[in-house]
Amino acid sequence: MDLTLTPKHRALREEVDAFIAAHRGAAPRPGGGRKRPDRKALDWQALLLEHGYFARTIPREYGGFGAPHDVIELAIIADAFSRAGISPGIHNQGISMLVPTLLEVGTEEQKRRWIGPTIRGEVIWCQGYSEPGSGSDLAAAQTRAAVEDGHFVINGQKIWTSSAHFADMMFLLCRTEPEQPKHAGLSYLLVPMNAPGIEVRPLRTMTGRAEFNETFFTDVRVPVDQIVMGRGQGWHVANVTLKYERLLLGDPNKLQQRFEAIRRMMEQPGAEGSRLLDRAEWRDRLLRLQGEVMAARHHNLRLLTEQAEGVDSGLGRFIVKYHGTMLAHRLASLALDAMGSSGLPYEPQGEAAEDDAATTWQIDYMYDIGLIIGGGSSNIQKNIIGERGLGLPREPKAAAPAGRN
Ligand SMILES: Cc1cc2nc3c(=O)[nH]c(=O)nc-3n(C[C@H](O)[C@H](O)[C@H](O)COP(=O)(O)OP(=O)(O)OC[C@H]3O[C@@H](n4cnc5c(N)ncnc54)[C@H](O)[C@@H]3O)c2cc1C
The missing domain is CATH 1.20.140.10 (Butyryl-CoA Dehydrogenase, subunit A, domain 3)
Structure with missing residues (x-):
């Protein structure tokens, strides 16, 4: 890792500093991943995407800026926003966890459909992993999805689901192959939160606010193509997401x-x-x-x-x-x-x-x-x-x- 700034990097630093000076009035407060982005946050996100200060290395065909990977450039941008106390854009479970997961293991169709709206902050995701009986031992998840008429039919319960009360979509870890050993019986599905049969009940934290939820599934139907990788490969996909979750947190x-x-x-x-x-x-x-x-x-x-x-x-x-x-x-x-x-x-x-x-x-x-x-x-x-x-x-x-x- 060479941290020496080239003339190109020095020019980028000046460019980002000038951008911040010119636009700081349009920026929302830093943070805010715990609520749905408002108009100001969405407009700011669009501006950052346009200039390549967000999703810089995500390919253009998926809605990113399409720049080649340059660690120093990413560091310069992050540093400029930190020093100025300006929001570096939206960071939530969809952007920081699902998007890199799809880039790594999603199909071309999934990348084209979900990455753009997610990084623009238009589609909000929540994570359906934990259950009342399986938190640390995630592979013990019992929420089931059986295949019927070209659909997964989901029944069960998730808990501690952050943002489920305002999310549009969930990435869900569930058991589709109950006869397989526990790690081999899981699948990773993409589920619309407005599907009939989903009920979200708030849970209050010590902040006094309801920031996460219990999520119940009763005969929730999702087309069989809404799966990332194949049936029984959910444990692998879930771990790809966990890798990015650790970096986000x-x-x-x-x-x-x-x-x-x-x-x-x-x-x-x-x-x-x-x-x-x-x-x-x-x-x-x-x-x-x-x-x-x-x-x-x-x-x-x-x-x-x-x-x-x-x-x-x-x-x-x-x-x-x-x-x-x-x-x-x-x-x-x-x-x-x-x-x-x-x-x-x-x-x-x-x-x-x-x-x-x-x-x-x-x-x-x-x-x-x-x-x-x-x-x-x-x-x-x-x-x-x-x-x-x-x-x-x-x-x-x-x-x-x-x-x-
Ligand atoms: C603020 C917050 C947000 C969350 N958001 C989400 C979300 O969006 N989606 C989601 O799916 N989940 C979410 N979770 C749930 C979170 O992932 C689980 O709480 C966590 O994995 C621990 O599981 P558990 O609560 O069932 O505790 P348990 O697994 O029951 O663990 C209880 C205690 O035992 C310890 N323990 C358990 N097993 C071992 C072991 N083998 N070795 C040593 N110690 C052990 C744990 O460290 C813990 O202290 C959230 C939790 C919090 C607090």
């Missing part, structure tokens, strides 16, 4: 955005005129986290380079989710401390509450505890790092409770 650019926002907050004079940044204990806390954010960003550049070269990053890839979600929570914790007493009062309100800076940090602080669990808990990440990354012996399985096999 530990996203170093989000960490950089957060760090810059805290730095700006600590540079502001407080009520008595002094700045937190001038006090050694606060500066020390900030610098320690800055070191970790920088390490995460450089680690990401290495992963992007390896991805572009077709190298499997193995251990390097596994640690992103574990480290990134813990660090994001520690950053939100520092932000709340830096706000002092103004960070304390919290009134759980509707989605509009996220437009207020103090409330955003409070929500991040609480919601991030969930992200340490979501997408595979930290305990599970440590197992994966130990077993698949470091080649340590597998963790012994706990004995099944009496009466269960």
